[in-house]
Amino acid sequence: PRQMRGSRSKALPDRALVNCQYSMATFSTGERRRRPHGDRQAGELALHLKQTFEAAILTRLYPRSQIDIYVQILQADGGNYCACVNAATLAVMDAGIPMRDYVCACSAGLAEDTPLADLSSPEEAAGGPRLVLALLPASGQIALLQLSARLHQERLEAALEAAGQACR
Amino acid sequence: MAAITMRLPVARKAVGPSASSRGGEKHLVAPGDTITTDTGYMRGHGTYVDEEKLIASVAGAVERVNKLVCVKALKTRYNGEVGDIVVGRITEVQQKRWKVETNSRLDSVLLLSSMNLPGGELRRRSAEDELAMRDYLQEGDLISAEVQSVFSDGAVSLHTRSLKYGKLGQGVLVQVSPSLVKRQKTHFHDLPCGASVILGNNGFIWIYPTPEQKDEEAGGFTTNLEPVPLSEREVISRLRNCIVALVTQKLMLFDTSILYCYEASLPHQIKDIIKPEVMEEIVLETRQRLLDLEG
Numbered sequence: 001p002r003q004m005r006g007s008r009s010k011a012l013p014d015r016a017l018v019n020c021q022y023s024m025a026t027f028s029t030g031e032r033r034r035r036p037h038g039d040r041q042a043g044e045l046a047l048h049l050k051q052t053f054e055a056a057i058l059t060r061l062y063p064r065s066q067i068d069i070y071v072q073i074l075q076a077d078g079g080n081y082c083a084c085v086n087a088a089t090l091a092v093m094d095a096g097i098p099m100r101d102y103v104c105a106c107s108a109g110l111a112e113d114t115p116l117a118d119l120s121s122p123e124e125a126a127g128g129p130r131l132v133l134a135l136l137p138a139s140g141q142i143a144l145l146q147l148s149a150r151l152h153q154e155r156l157e158a159a160l161e162a163a164g165q166a167c168r
Numbered sequence: 169m170a171a172i173t174m175r176l177p178v179a180r181k182a183v184g185p186s187a188s189s190r191g192g193e194k195h196l197v198a199p200g201d202t203i204t205t206d207t208g209y210m211r212g213h214g215t216y217v218d219e220e221k222l223i224a225s226v227a228g229a230v231e232r233v234n235k236l237v238c239v240k241a242l243k244t245r246y247n248g249e250v251g252d253i254v255v256g257r258i259t260e261v262q263q264k265r266w267k268v269e270t271n272s273r274l275d276s277v278l279l280l281s282s283m284n285l286p287g288g289e290l291r292r293r294s295a296e297d298e299l300a301m302r303d304y305l306q307e308g309d310l311i312s313a314e315v316q317s318v319f320s321d322g323a324v325s326l327h328t329r330s331l332k333y334g335k336l337g338q339g340v341l342v343q344v345s346p347s348l349v350k351r352q353k354t355h356f357h358d359l360p361c362g363a364s365v366i367l368g369n370n371g372f373i374w375i376y377p378t379p380e381q382k383d384e385e386a387g388g389f390t391t392n393l394e395p396v397p398l399s400e401r402e403v404i405s406r407l408r409n410c411i412v413a414l415v416t417q418k419l420m421l422f423d424t425s426i427l428y429c430y431e432a433s434l435p436h437q438i439k440d441i442i443k444p445e446v447m448e449e450i451v452l453e454t455r456q457r458l459l460d461l462e463g
C-alpha cells in the first residue's frame with residue numbers, strides 16, 4: 001500500500017485501490033508475439049485480477065492508498081490467469097498486506113464427460129468448455145468463477161468439484 | 169573487461185533452529201489459519217474475526233500479550249509512532265508543507281512551521297518564507313526528522329525542531345524493512361570504525377562520514393560538499409555491504425550488531441561480502457558474538 005500516484009481524485013476515502021497490470025513476455029507462447037501491451041486479453045485478465053484481489057485483500061484498513069500488482073508471464077502453457085492469481089497471492093502475502101485467506105486458482109474442463117483439472121494449452125485449444133475458479137480454501141468462498149463456451153448444467157457440478165479439489 | 173560472476177537460483181536452505189536458540193516456540197501462521205476459537209481474546213493487528221473465529225490475515229508469528237492477540241508480519245510498511253526518528257525523501261513541495269516519502273502507506277507531511285530556519289531563529293513564518301521553501305528543501309532531498317504526530321488515516325507529521333535533524337549531505341542510503349530496525353534510546357550512532365550511521369525507524373538507514381566539528385550552527389541546511397577521502401569511502405561501502413548481509417539473514421539492526429558484522433567482515437574484500445557464502449559466514453560469527461554478549 002502506498003500513496004496514490006496519478007490522479008488524487010481517484011483515491012477512495014475509505015479503502016485502498018487495487019491496481020493490476022498484466023503483460024506477457026514476447027517469448028512466452030509458441031510463436032513469438034510482439035509487445036501486446038494494449039492487448040484486449042491483457043486488459044481483461046488485469047480486470048479479473050483486480051476483482052479477485054479486491055475481494056481477498058482487506059482494503060478497509062488502508063484508506064486513500066493504492067496497492068499495485070504487476071504480473072508478467074514468462075511462459076504460457078495454459079492456465080495463465082490461474083498462475084497469475086497464485087503468484088500474486090504469494091507476493092501480497094510476502095509484502096505483509098492483510099488478506100482474508102490464500103487465493104488459489106485452477107482451471108477445469110470437460111473432455112467427453114470426464115472433468116479435467118488444470119488444463120494445458122493444447123487442452124484449452126481443443127475447444128471444449130472451460131471453467132476457471134479462484135477459491136479461498138479455508139472458508140470455501142469463491143472469489144471468481146468464469147466460464148467460456150456452453151456447459152450443460154449437470155456437468156457444472158462435476159467440473160466445479162474437480163477445480164475445487166485441485167485448488168485445495 | 170572484468171569477469172562477471174553469474175549465479176543460478178537455487179532453493180534456499182532453511183536456517184536451522186539452532187541458529188536462533190531463543191526459548192519458546194514461535195507460532196507461525198498464514199492468512200486464513202485459525203488462531204483460536206476462544207472469544208475471550210481481543211484482536212490486534214494482522215487478525216480479523218469471522219464467525220467467532222480469530223483468523224490471521226498476514227503471514228507471520230503470533231504474539232500474545234495478556235488478552236491481545238496480534239500477528240506480526242516480517243515485511244510491512246512503516247507505521248508511524250510519535251517520537252520515532254525517520255529518514256525520508258522529499259517528493260513534493262506544496263503550499264506550506266513538504267511531502268516526504270518514508271516507506272509508509274501514505275506520504276508524510278513536514279509543515280513549514282515545524283522546520284528550523286537557518287540560524288536557528290524563532291519567528292513567525294511569513295509569505296517570504298513560503299516562497300523561499302524551495303531554497304531550503306527541493307524534491308529529491310533526503311532529510312532526517314522526528315515524528316510529531318500521527319493523523320487518523322495513518323499519515324505521519326514530522327518536525328525537524330532540533331539541530332541534529334535536517335537535510336542530509338553526502339552518504340549512502342540503505343533501504344530495509346522497518347521491522348528489522350530495533351527500537352533503541354538513540355538512533356544516531358558514531359561508529360568507532362570511522363563513519364556515522366542514522367537508523368531510521370522507517371527502514372531507511374543513512375551512512376555518512378563523521379563530521380569533524382560537532383557544533384553546527386546551520387541547523388543542518390548547508391550540505392558539506394567537500395570531497396570525502398578514499399579511506400572513509402571504503403569504510404562506508406563496507407558498512408553498507410554489512411547491513412545488506414544482515415538484512416538478507418534477517419538479523420535485527422542496531423549499532424552493536426552492525427559493529428560486530430563490520431569487524432567480522434574485515435578479513436574479506438569489500439566486494440566479496442555480497443556473495444552468499446561469505447554473507448552467511450559473517451552473519452554467523454556476528455550472531456555468535458551477540459549471543460555471547462547476552463549470555
